[in-house]
Amino acid sequence: MTALDKKPVLEVTNLTVAIAGGGDRANAIEGVTLSVMPGEIVCVVGESGSGKSVTSQAVMALLPKGQLSIVSGSIKLEGDELTTKSQAQMRAVRGMRAAMVFQEPMTALNPVERCGDQIEEVLEIHTDLDAKGRRARVLDVMRSVHLPDPEQMIDAYPHQLSGGQRQRVMIAMALVLDPALLIADEPTTALDVTTQAQILKLVREMQVRRNTGVLFITHDFGVVSEIADRVVVMQKGRIVEQGTKAEILGAPREAYTRMLIGAVPSLVPPDRAPVAGAVTLETVKLNKTYGARTLFKPAGRVVKAASDVSFQIRRGETLGIVGESGSGKSTVARCIARLVDPTSGRIDLDGVDIARMSERKLRPFRKNVQIVFQDPYRSLNPRRNVGQSIIEGPMNFGLSLDEAMTRARDLMGLVGLSPDALDRFPHQFSGGQRQRIAIARALAMEPVLLIGDEPVSALDVSVQAQVLQLLDAVRKKFDLAVLFITHDLRVAAQICDRIAVMQRGVVVETGRTVDVFANPQHEYTRALFSAAPGQGFGNRIGAGEVQKVPAL
């Protein structure tokens, strides 16, 4: 694949991009040097804030005006210097010779224009094909990205397509002019794992068939191991190291790379002893239906978000619910926390059915079930300091201010934060720290069941490992039952005693994590597992165990 005699498609040399006014650092990226050969996939990998997206924006001259500017270095596309080009000249480069695919297929497409027209627009601007020729070309490219029934889909609006199909349209739009360079900025991050697998396969196929050079930005080492030819590791705006996939993944030289790779949880679950505690939570044929008739609204499309969900969690046990978006896993969690009212079924908490309790009767039971949410930036009230957020719950249940503050201080220490930080506000903390605070707030209620609704999905992999360790440690310390919702099979493999796989509101398979991973019974479980990127990567038992991760 790599042909040494060929000229690189993209050559970035010593590129430095400055932040106007300076944030926490003067330069967004500093001295970045990398190249992409024709027909090569170069993965740029790093945590949030590492400058990987800025690098791609600089190449496309898409840096936000007045905020980021190139101060030195050169960017050569097929030997042609880009940094000195005007915006008008860059317009000819974009689309024709270099194209980009973005993360969010929902917002990257214009919602009020037909998909075909959006692809055609590229041709209209950059070529002198007539209408008929353009349409033929659009159909052609849509077929090549394996969109089903292109004759129909060319006239469809983006909302009529699934997320994966939209990303295919984006890729079609990027590739319709056969650019030499394709930049993909986290193109599969917003997609489900099975869709992600298809898109990765498509990118691979396009790059082989058209000999396109691909600069692929990602934070996911699974994806890297799936498609990369070469890997560039970035941290805080600098390149830590680069090399072939085998070099970086197999024998990383730098400690940071080793730490990143070491923090990726393994897909092979450790053998955990079955938990024999008393049953804390039992759901029996739990149903939640949306769209039923109400007083002022006729019955619309009825969606069964959860149907006949039954499972048990014992004291000290972690049950994982895994599934793709829309599978109903969050709905189940929210029913159990009584944030939404279940349509039917039972939720037995220590033997008491709370499914149909009125709000007033429910109040004493509220403290027993606590939830840690996905988004650390929205799960704390920005106007209240950390102490106020933590003591709110205990004081609702009659603790005095002093008692509550003592408890809050203890818990801050427990989750690894300084008790002095109680009078600070959420914006003064990083995502991982906020998630620790959210855990402290939940523990302050002394719950019997802790629900984690994708609690580590928004975190960088190294921070993720620490938070997972914390969750596991508090489970042990307080003998908690934990319901862990995740779409990430690697995380599920490492933290869950048992897992339940959900698809379209139905639990298709339940079992001990080891058994389900080793021998999935249901067809959907098998499809889900085989779609997980980087199957062979990091699959030693105990990989990703957190004690290897230095504190950040």
Add this chain to the structure above:
Amino acid sequence: MSAEPNVTVAAAPPVAALPTRRQQSSMARAFRNPGVILGGVVILIMIALGAAAPFLGTINPIEPHTSGRNRPPGGEVTVRDDDGKPMKIVYRLGSDNLGRDVYSRVLYGARISIFVGITVAVVSVFAGLIIGLFSGYIRWLDPIVMRLMDGLMAIPAILLAIALVSLFRAGIGAVILAITIPEIPRVVRLVRSVVLSVREEPYVEAAITTGTPMLKLLWRHILPNTVAPMIVQGTFICASAILVEAILSFLGIGIPPETPTWGNVMAAGKDVFYLFPHNIFYPAIMLAVTVLAVNMLGDGLRDTLDPKLAKRV
């Protein structure tokens, strides 16, 4: 995961080491916005003019002087005061068809107009806030309240005001009520939309699961999010209330005609507009400048306090 039950995780990371840009309070930013400054200064001048009216060389704005009817600006007339002594009146801005001094009436009129504007803004925002908070938060209440509000909005505001004024005795209270009621549904809709989006925020859901009672939850976690849009909305209501009051007075269905309000002054001048345009011209200038100032203040506040709304409107 082999952490021991004794949990002290990963050598307590340094807390709050994040370099945060010094956050400037949005209020401080608002007071540097040119629209806020200019609008605010003009409104303060108007309030000062109204408050200091007795000391600015005005005469009784209600008393008619039959000998000095329809004088142009600068016109003079000599009348006898209560003791029968002769007294010279200079009509700086002319007089109306009953010989009342337009200058005095315009200055005193500022009191009523601004009072009506501010009262309507405060009352409608307060009422709308309470209704909107509960309507947005309590699901079963929402459709009922919103259909009521839809009903109110379907009636033209001026028509409703006419109906209300004719129900009560004409007076400032009736006028304020008449202008306030049609404004409430607009506030309710705005508050409700804020509540509907904020109630989905994880921190609100976290407060629900920690057993926070509803009133406390609304007060602590939801109400603060409505303050900025409410301040902004309040200024726009104030501007429109000043206008509607003038319209009602002009139509002769608002505050009794002898009371000096800008609308009443204009109404008194409308029959002789071609001969004596000053009767309408000066109060109209005051009205326009005041409303413009309030709107500028509102725009400035919106841009600084509620940038999201600035994009929406």
